[in-house]
Amino acid sequence: MKFKGGIHPDYHKLTADHATVVMPLLKRYVIPVSQHIGTPGEIIVERGQEVGRGQPLTSPAGFVSVSVHAPTSGKVKKIADFPHPLGKAQPAVEITSDGEDAWFEDIAGHGDWRDLTPARLKNIIRDAGLVGLGGASFPTHVKLSPPKEKPVDLLILNGAECEPYLTSDHRVMLEHPAEVMEGIGLLMRALGVRKALVGIENNKVDAGEALKRARPVDLDIKVHLLETKYPQGSEKHLIYALTKRQVPAGGLPMDSGVVVQNVGTALSCHDAVKLGRPLTERVVTVTGSAVREPANVMVRVGTPVAEVIDFCGGLTGDVGKVIFGGPMMGIVQSNLAAPVLKGTSGILCLVESEISQFQGAPCIRCGNCVDACPMFLVPSIMGLLVERNRFADLGEYHITDCIECGSCAYVCLSRRPLVQFFKRGKLEWHEHVKQLEGSVS
Amino acid sequence: MTSPGPGDFKFIISVSPHVHSGQDVRSVMRDVILALVPGVLAGIWFFGFDAFRVLVLAVLGCVAFEIGMNRLLGRASTIRDLSAALTGVLLAMNLPSGSPWWLIIVGSGVAIILGKAIYGGLGYNPFNPALVARVFLLISFPVQMTHWVVPAGITTGLDGITGATPLGAAKEAAGLGKSLSETILPDTLQLLLGNVGGSFGEVSALALLLGGAFLLYRGIIRWQIPVGFIGSVVVITGIAHLLQPDRYLGPVVHVLAGGLILGAFFMATDMVTSPVTRTGMLVFGIGCGVLTSVIRLWGGYPEGVSFAILLMNALTPLIDRYTRPRVFGQVSRKLFEEAPSS
Known part of the structure; x- marks a missing residue:
């Protein structure tokens, strides 16, 4: 149960034993329209309108699109551009809470998923605004609808949580094993598969045991413990570790007959079907040595990150970075007014001394990155090609297969900003291909 | 900034990853x-x-x-x-x-x-x-550069006497058409300890192996280069020795005498000038071993480690290019993909 390459960073799972605490209701939430990969929805509420908790604020625009929902009952105060975790201000709906926290009147449970058709389940999941909660935020219903020519026979649940510091999936599996298992069941039904595997890193044995105990007798769900190694939670490497199937380069998991969903997504799918509740809250790990009281917090989507940090005792003076997600792939924040999104698994606050400062010293060809790359690329040479503007040569080095996991940069002796090189290299390579195609036609 | 506090902090903004192994x-x-x-x-x-x-x-x-x-x-x-x-x-x-x-x-x-x-x-x-x-x-x-001091001080009380290295003595004998059996050579134990003539840092195979093991243990060098290097010297000089024991020294002497251990563990493994891929390292190591053996057995110099490594250094970019690992998910190489399909 392992893959080749990868790294063993310090895990710092400070909050693994911290039971999830619920954040009290706030007066104000800001819900960005764009919280997933794909087209943002269209806003369907107006300024001054009263909304109930779970009421859709947008309607999906196209197939790869989902709604966002009101995190509590109250009034639409403003529709405008607000700070967004991705950096640029983006359209969002500001809601002022009325303190009632009353659910929207249309919300009602859909009963046992076993009585619902796959098509109905997918509609419920789409309407609940569900996206992958592991961080990528791809709409869940799209993943559950593979085209006919790509037969899928296996559902894999990602409970690896390989990013250091993060423990939100760990707590979800530990605290809601039965709901997660039911969620897996309904995902299997929606997808039309009879088999599911749950992959968990072996630093969370308790979570694996909890899930095994909660397995419904009518479902073929196997729980596997995997080596604790980063990036075990990368879809391609999780699939490989569990099944030895290799997702073809440039392909999707469904090209090898698999669909991967996060365990937190399974829980939210259960809530969406059983209780009829759209996705308005999630577990967020607030952690790092720059936050005073690290915790796993049930946070409503749209909560400004400053409020979440205040709830956890605030930042220490020597804070250097606030990151959405984990230390390996998380996105750094410049403005603490940005809100928690559906895909926000963690808020990591690092002190300055813990942060890697990338210097871009010359590559000394130590080969550490070649050993660490889980995609078997040659990051050292790719980095030199980008540095020397030799973008046309990047294709030969398969730059598009880079998953930006950061393993190479983590082990780089010269602390070269390799991930940054490759993000740029991919853009330049695509530009180069476009030009080539242009000159041919 | 809407909430109090955040403005009091100065944040570092940079791309992921945000942490590092600490090695430099x-x-x-x-x-x-x-x-x-x-x-x-x-x-x-x-x-x-x-x-x-x-x-x-x-x-x-x-x-x-x-x-x-x-x-x-x-x-x-x-x-x-x-x-x-x-x-x-x-x-x-x-x-x-x-x-x-x-x-x-x-x-x-x-x-x-x-x-x-x-x-x-x-x-x-x-x-x-x-x-x-x-x-x-x-x-x-x-x-x-070939004025060797043979360490004699320990046993004789003298500071040292000058003389040939073991490999030099053998080469000289071969040049004169003499059989190796007429040449006096140090025994294996002396070679292992280093009580022989040579460059100051190359003589004690045992001490160098100790350091090499440390580097392997720390993951700073990979086994491919030293094993490829020493292994190919053993094989080639072993075959030559079997065929003409009077003319060619045995593999044990070839490994322990001269600069092979120093070269294989500390010089050929120089990160900057050796390949970055594991396969490349093995190719590089074997190349060093083959060249060293050829120079020692049939070349004009008694020792060939330095020349061999420098020659292989020149090939490093080429080796890297042709030993790239097969990318994850690359089901077959292009060569095979281009086969006609019906």
């Missing part, structure tokens, strides 16, 4: 220098103060030339990365213990200036700087 060039160079300590101590034990003098001069020389070149070229100081100091240690270990001071200084200058700085500094040099210097000196000053 300096820590690796320090580990390599540490790994060389047993070999250096053995050299000083056998050759006395003279060897220590070579070491100090070479390290000071290399560091001084590094400082000078940094200043001259307007580069930031690179002394802290310890690479110049390591070059000095390696250069010293590749020199006879009786080297005159000017030879050591010239060598230091060649290593740092011609071996490294003119290419752009550490990371850009195609050839191992210490070996560039050694070969430069060997060709320019052959007398001084």
